[in-house]
Amino acid sequence: xxxxxxxxxxxxxxxxxxxxxxxxxxxxxxxxxxxxxxxxxxxxxxxxxxxxxxxxxxxxxxxxxxxxxxxxxxxxxxxxxxxxxxxxxxxxxxxxxxxxxxxxxxxxxxxxxxxxxxxxxxxxxxxxxxxxxxxxxxxxxxxxxxxxxxxxxxxxxxxxxxxxxxxxxxxxxxxxxxxxxxxxxxxxxxxxxxxxxxxxxxxxxxxxxxxxxxxxxxxxxxxxxxxxxxxxxxxxxxxxxxxxxxxxxxxxxxxxxxxxxxxxxxxxxxxxxxxxxxxxxxxxxxxxxxxxxxxxxxxxxxxxxxxxxxxxxxxxxxxxxxxxxxxxxxxxxxxxxxxxxxxxxxxxxxxxxxxxxxxxxxxxxxxxxxxxxxxxxx
Amino acid sequence: xxxxxxxxxxxxxxxxxxxxxxxxxxxxxxxxxxxxxxxxxxxxxxxxxxxxxxxxxxxxxxxxxxxxxxxxxxxxxxxxxxxxxxxxxxxxxxxxxxxxxxxxxxxxxxxxxxxxxxxxxxxxxxxxxxxxxxxxxxxxxxxxxxxxxxxxxxxxxxxxxxxxxxxxxxxxxxxxxx
Numbered sequence: 001x002x003x004x005x006x007x008x009x010x011x012x013x014x015x016x017x018x019x020x021x022x023x024x025x026x027x028x029x030x031x032x033x034x035x036x037x038x039x040x041x042x043x044x045x046x047x048x049x050x051x052x053x054x055x056x057x058x059x060x061x062x063x064x065x066x067x068x069x070x071x072x073x074x075x076x077x078x079x080x081x082x083x084x085x086x087x088x089x090x091x092x093x094x095x096x097x098x099x100x101x102x103x104x105x106x107x108x109x110x111x112x113x114x115x116x117x118x119x120x121x122x123x124x125x126x127x128x129x130x131x132x133x134x135x136x137x138x139x140x141x142x143x144x145x146x147x148x149x150x151x152x153x154x155x156x157x158x159x160x161x162x163x164x165x166x167x168x169x170x171x172x173x174x175x176x177x178x179x180x181x182x183x184x185x186x187x188x189x190x191x192x193x194x195x196x197x198x199x200x201x202x203x204x205x206x207x208x209x210x211x212x213x214x215x216x217x218x219x220x221x222x223x224x225x226x227x228x229x230x231x232x233x234x235x236x237x238x239x240x241x242x243x244x245x246x247x248x249x250x251x252x253x254x255x256x257x258x259x260x261x262x263x264x265x266x267x268x269x270x271x272x273x274x275x276x277x278x279x280x281x282x283x284x285x286x287x288x289x290x291x292x293x294x295x296x297x298x299x300x301x302x303x304x305x306x307x308x309x310x311x312x313x314x315x316x317x318x319x320x321x322x323x324x325x326x327x328x329x330x331x332x333x334x335x336x337x338x339x340x341x342x343x344x345x346x347x348x349x350x351x352x353x354x355x356x357x358x359x360x361x362x363x364x365x366x367x368x369x370x371x372x373x374x375x376x377x378x
Numbered sequence: 379x380x381x382x383x384x385x386x387x388x389x390x391x392x393x394x395x396x397x398x399x400x401x402x403x404x405x406x407x408x409x410x411x412x413x414x415x416x417x418x419x420x421x422x423x424x425x426x427x428x429x430x431x432x433x434x435x436x437x438x439x440x441x442x443x444x445x446x447x448x449x450x451x452x453x454x455x456x457x458x459x460x461x462x463x464x465x466x467x468x469x470x471x472x473x474x475x476x477x478x479x480x481x482x483x484x485x486x487x488x489x490x491x492x493x494x495x496x497x498x499x500x501x502x503x504x505x506x507x508x509x510x511x512x513x514x515x516x517x518x519x520x521x522x523x524x525x526x527x528x529x530x531x532x533x534x535x536x537x538x539x540x541x542x543x544x545x546x547x548x549x550x551x552x553x554x555x556x
Contacts, residue, residue, distance in 0.1 A: 001473070005439045008477050012484025013542065019489060019508060020538040046482050051509040053486050057494045058396040063389060066396075070422045071385075 015043055019050070119178045119190075121153070122169040130170075130178065154181040155200055165203045171195050172213070174325050177301075182209075185220035186227060191301050192323055193248065214246040216302055219260075234266040234281055243273075244298050248322075252282040256298045264288060300343070306353070307343045313363065316340055317374065324350040327371045335376040338362060387430040391437060392421055398487035399441050405479050406449035406470055416452060420445040442480050492541040500534035507531050 014029050033040040119130040130153065147154045153170075172178045172190045180188045183201035190196055194213025202225070210230040219227045221240025229236045231247040241260025247253035255264050256278040263272050264279040269287040273279055278293035300307030306323075308316045314336030317328040323346065330336045340360070344353055354365045354372070366373040399420055404413035423444050424437065432440075450471070469475050493504055499520075506516045513531070517524045 001443075002439060004473075004477060005442060005480060006435050008480045009435055009438055009484055011481050013488055015481065015485040016488035016492070017539055017542045019485070020504075020535045020542070042478050042481060046485050050486075050489075053490070054397060054401070055490050055493065055505055056397075057490065058393045060393075062396055063392050066392060066418055066421065069418065070425065 015046060018043070019047060117173050117176060119170060119172045119176055122171070123166065151177065152179040152181070155183045165199045165201060167197060168200050169195060169197045175323060182207075184222060184225070184227075187218040187220075189216040189302060191215065191246075211245060211247065213248055214244070214301070216242070216244045216299065218242045232281075234264070237263045237265070246298075252280050254293075254298070255279045255281075256293045256295070258295060258299070301346070304346045305343060306346050309341045310339045311341075312336060313338045313340055313357075313374065316342065316357075317372070320350060320353060321372075325370070326350060326367075329371060329373050331373070331375045335363065335374055338376070384428065384430055388425060388428055391424075394491065395438065395441060395487070396421065397490065398483045399445050401486070402442060402479055402483040403445050403449050405482075406446070407452060412452060416448045417445060419448050423448075438484070442476075442483075446476055488542060489538075492538050495541055496534055496537060500530055500537065503527060503530045504534040504538060507534075 018029055033043055121128045121130055130148065146156060170178060170180060170190065172192060172194045174192050177192055177194075178190045180190065180196065182188065182198060184207055186207070188196060188209075191214035194211065194215055196209060196211050196215060198209040205225060207222070207225050207227040208230065209228075212231060217227075217229065217238075219238050219241050223240075227238045227240075229238070229245060231245060231253060234247075234253065236243070236245065236255055238260065241262055242258040243260075243262055244256045244258065245253065246256075255262070255273065257273040257275050259275055261272060261274065263270060264281075265271075266281055266288065268285070271279055271288050271290055273290065276292060276295060277290055278298070280289040280291070282289075294309060297307045297309050306319070308319070314330065317330075317336070320326075321328045340357060342353070342356060344356055350372075351367070354367075357363060358365060362377055364375045364377055366375065396417065400413055400417040403416045403420070404410055407413050407416065420441055424440055427440070453470075489508065493501055493508075496504060502520060503516055506519060507513075511519065513524055513527050516531070517527045520527070
């Protein structure tokens with residue numbers, strides 16, 4: 001094929017030259033055209049359509065547009081990185097300290113294939129699926145006391161002081177969620193695609209855990225032992241309270257307070273949130289934004305519901321895509337910018353959710369395998 | 379080769395070939411705006427693989443092939459909702475259509491590139507002549523005498539041939555469709 005393309009590139013040159021020699025007899029090419037009627041027809045068609053061609057050279061504006069769209073974005077980010085180099089250095093050292101602190105438990109090497117779509121619990125280098133069999137195997141090896149029901153794991157508070165503290169990690173896959181009661185009695189509900197890293201039992205002067213994804217915390221009050229949730233390079237310090245953290249990878253994090261008070265901090269900034277407020281961190285290099293939150297929206301997932309309120313369709317589809325594990329494609333950007341509000345049950349298949357959105361008559365969805373094409377009706 | 383030199387070289391590639399790739403994509407998509415996006419995507423793919431040492435043929439071959447694939451991706455998405463391209467389907471998915479389009483867009487590209495190197499008056503006359511205007515019509519259009527048009531046209535055409543000849547080493551034509 002490549003050779004054929006090369007031949008046609010050359011042929012284009014011959015044709016171009018031939019067009020400027022209307023009357024002259026061009027030996028080889030003419031012979032070629034006589035021998036090949038298809039080629040001759042093509043030449044005549046090309047010659048006959050010269051008036052349809054845009055003869056202007058490509059303008060500089062076209063190139064500038066291209067640069068803006070594809071090339072500058074990257075460069076600007078690089079400049080930003082330079083500007084924040086100093087901050088980054090501090091951050092890196094903080095992260096290093098962090099990862100040293102937590103390194104004992106990172107990324108277990110063994111993954112149980114039977115786990116499938118079940119949440120898993122990792123202890124040291126072993127992974128246990130959170131079904132009854134997996135827990136039994138864990139309990140045979142470990143001296144931790146816990147009870148498991150269908151979607152809940154409870155660490156009993158009366159585990160003896162003789163037990164050595166070790167780090168556990170729970171990973172909740174897509175389309176699943178899980179509830180955990182930690183050794184201090186704090187209750188954590190983990191939303192889909194969430195990882196929680198925590199010690200069993202808590203020792204020392206603080207209770208510290210690390211989360212990625214979305215989790216709702218009901219922290220058991222203990223004035224002497226602050227409960228600290230780390231996520232990315234930020235942290236929330238609490239005494240006894242209820243709050244939600246949404247901190248999925250590559251998305252701004254939202255910390256929403258339902259009850260009590262929390263202190264939210266990153267390397268630059270720290271704020272105290274009041275009930276009903278949420279703190280948003282887009283990047284660890286930026287200050288924290290505080291605004292009033294809609295608690296019903298934030299906590300909808302606790303009732304197995306989706307609740308999007310006046311959100312761009314692109315964000316809604318992203319969330320749906322994550323939950324139902326499908327890809328989404330928009331016909332153009334303006335479709336993704338349309339605002340929608342929707343509240344619906346979460347466990348229905350995606351088609352019922354899409355039907356609700358389609359009933360607005362503003363968009364149309366076409367589903368093929370794992371891709372959903374979104375098209376504007378406007 | 380520094381980053382800025384690479385960008386400079388890519389810029390000239392972009393300015394030289396964009397219109398051809400755009401028109402090429404438009405033959406598949408019949409939608410100028412979409413063709414522009416797809417053509418830009420093809421250039422971005424080239425940028426991500428760009429080596430200034432590539433020959434002109436390698437670059438053009440990459441752009442036409444990538445452009446075609448990206449058009450097919452677009453059409454595959456449209457297919458479900460729109461059937462306007464249905465009757466075109468058999469034609470545009472064939473290699474013959476692809477190769478003929480490459481030939482067509484290359485022909486126009488080379489004429490465009492050469493013609494824009496001519497002095498303004500010659501350029502105007504050559505353009506009109508190429509588009510099928512008669513000598514008389516050109517004379518009326520530009521408000522000059524027929525003889526002036528004849529002379530300028532002759533000069534323009536010979537200059538064009540010279541430009542095309544100098545720019546490209548014309549290889550001995552291989553036999554097609556053997």
